[in-house]
Amino acid sequence: MVNQVAIHHQVPVLYAASPAVAKRTGEFFAVSIRNLNTRKAYARAAADFSAWCELHGITDVRLVQPVHVAAYIEGLQSSAPSVKQRLAALRMLFDWLVIGQVMPTNPASSVRGPRHSVKKGKTPVLSAEEARALLDRIDTSTSIGLRDRALIGLMVYTFARVGAAIQMRIEDVYIQGRRTWVRLHEKGGKQHEMPCHHNLEAWLHEYIEGAQLGDAKDYLFRSAAGRTGRLSDTPMAQADVFRMVRRRAAAAGIRTRIGCHSFRATGITEYLRNGGKLEIAQQMANHESARTTGLYDRRTDQINLDEVERIVI
Structure with missing residues (x-):
């Protein structure tokens, strides 16, 4: 049974005016938000607003008015996206408190956030030539090299998020209709299945066989066991993948400050550049909206560069 006294002391002052408010606030973060990163971001927003209210003499969330939120x-x-996220967090929290009958109305519902429209994402993207050079530069005579090529190839050819990739088990690489498929474990507990490009198919099987990976339930992409050059039984963390990507990019002479997400953007851009359809790219990337997929489309970058080079001085 949840210790209500403990909950009362854990929530920020603004939401601890009564046991009922504290309990309902604690339930919002424990029950209604499943994604850990979202939970952390919303908790920071709630705590920051509580601190602001304390500075202005407001210590009971039931006394908060729209003018205070505004x-x-x-x-x-902060940037417009950050401000909009904080406002969204407060709206959801207050909605939860209203539904729980600890607040009469939602003081954030009528508050407007900053205007913000994005047509192109900021994720650094590689050209097809750069991506190929990076992959070709990897020494695949070791298990770690085989792993890195397979992992980067997975992110390029399936548009996989790094979080989904590192959760994969060996059994998530399987044969269906005489073709290799992969099963990705996406955000919100969703499973997304994709057929493999022939390059990725070869790289995955070479990695699994070359690294002598065993039980189907074991993690597919494992961390290195110290400096032994061997793979451990534990999965790679996102930070491990990021460091690996930066090392591989530096070794290939790539100066663009890429990260794990760059391969998702690179794959989508090259798919569209070669005649792919946006709605199919949306399905492949497992995006809810084609507008989100469009943020990864950098085909116009090359057009803009070509036009700039027309300036001959």
Whole structure:
């Protein structure tokens, strides 16, 4: 049974005015939000608003008015997306408290956030030539090299998020209709299945066989066991993959400051550049909206570069 006294002391002051408010606030983060990163971001937003309210003499969330939320939002020295996220967090939290009958109305519902429209994402993207050079530069005479080529290939050819890739088990690489498929474990507990490009198919099987991976339930992409050059039984963390990507990029002479997400953007861009359809790319990337997929489309970058080179001085 949940210790209500403990919950009362864990929530920020604004939401601890009564046991009922504290309990309902704690339930919001424990029950309604499943994604850990979202939970952390929303908790920071709630705590930051509580601190602002304390500075202005408000210590009970039931006394918060729309003007208070508007003043808080207006005073934030953050980017528009960050401000919109904080406002969304407060709206959801207050909705939860209203439904739980601990607040009469939602004071954030009528507050407008900053205008923000994005048509192109900021994720650094590689050209097809750069991506190929990076992959070709990997020494595949070792298990670690085989792993890195297979992992980068997975992110390029299936548009996989790194979080989904590192959760894969060996059994998530399987044969269906005489073709190799992969099963990705996406956000929100969703499973997304994709057939493999012939390059990825070869790289995955070479990795599994070359590294002598065993039980089907074991993790597919494992961390290195110290400096032994061997693979451990534990999965790679996102930080491990990021460091690996930066090392491989540096070894290939790539100066663009890429990260794990760059391969998702690179794959989508090259798919569309070669005649792929946006709605199919959306399905492949497992995006809810084609607008989100469009943010990864960097085909116009080359067009803009070609036009700039017309300036001959």
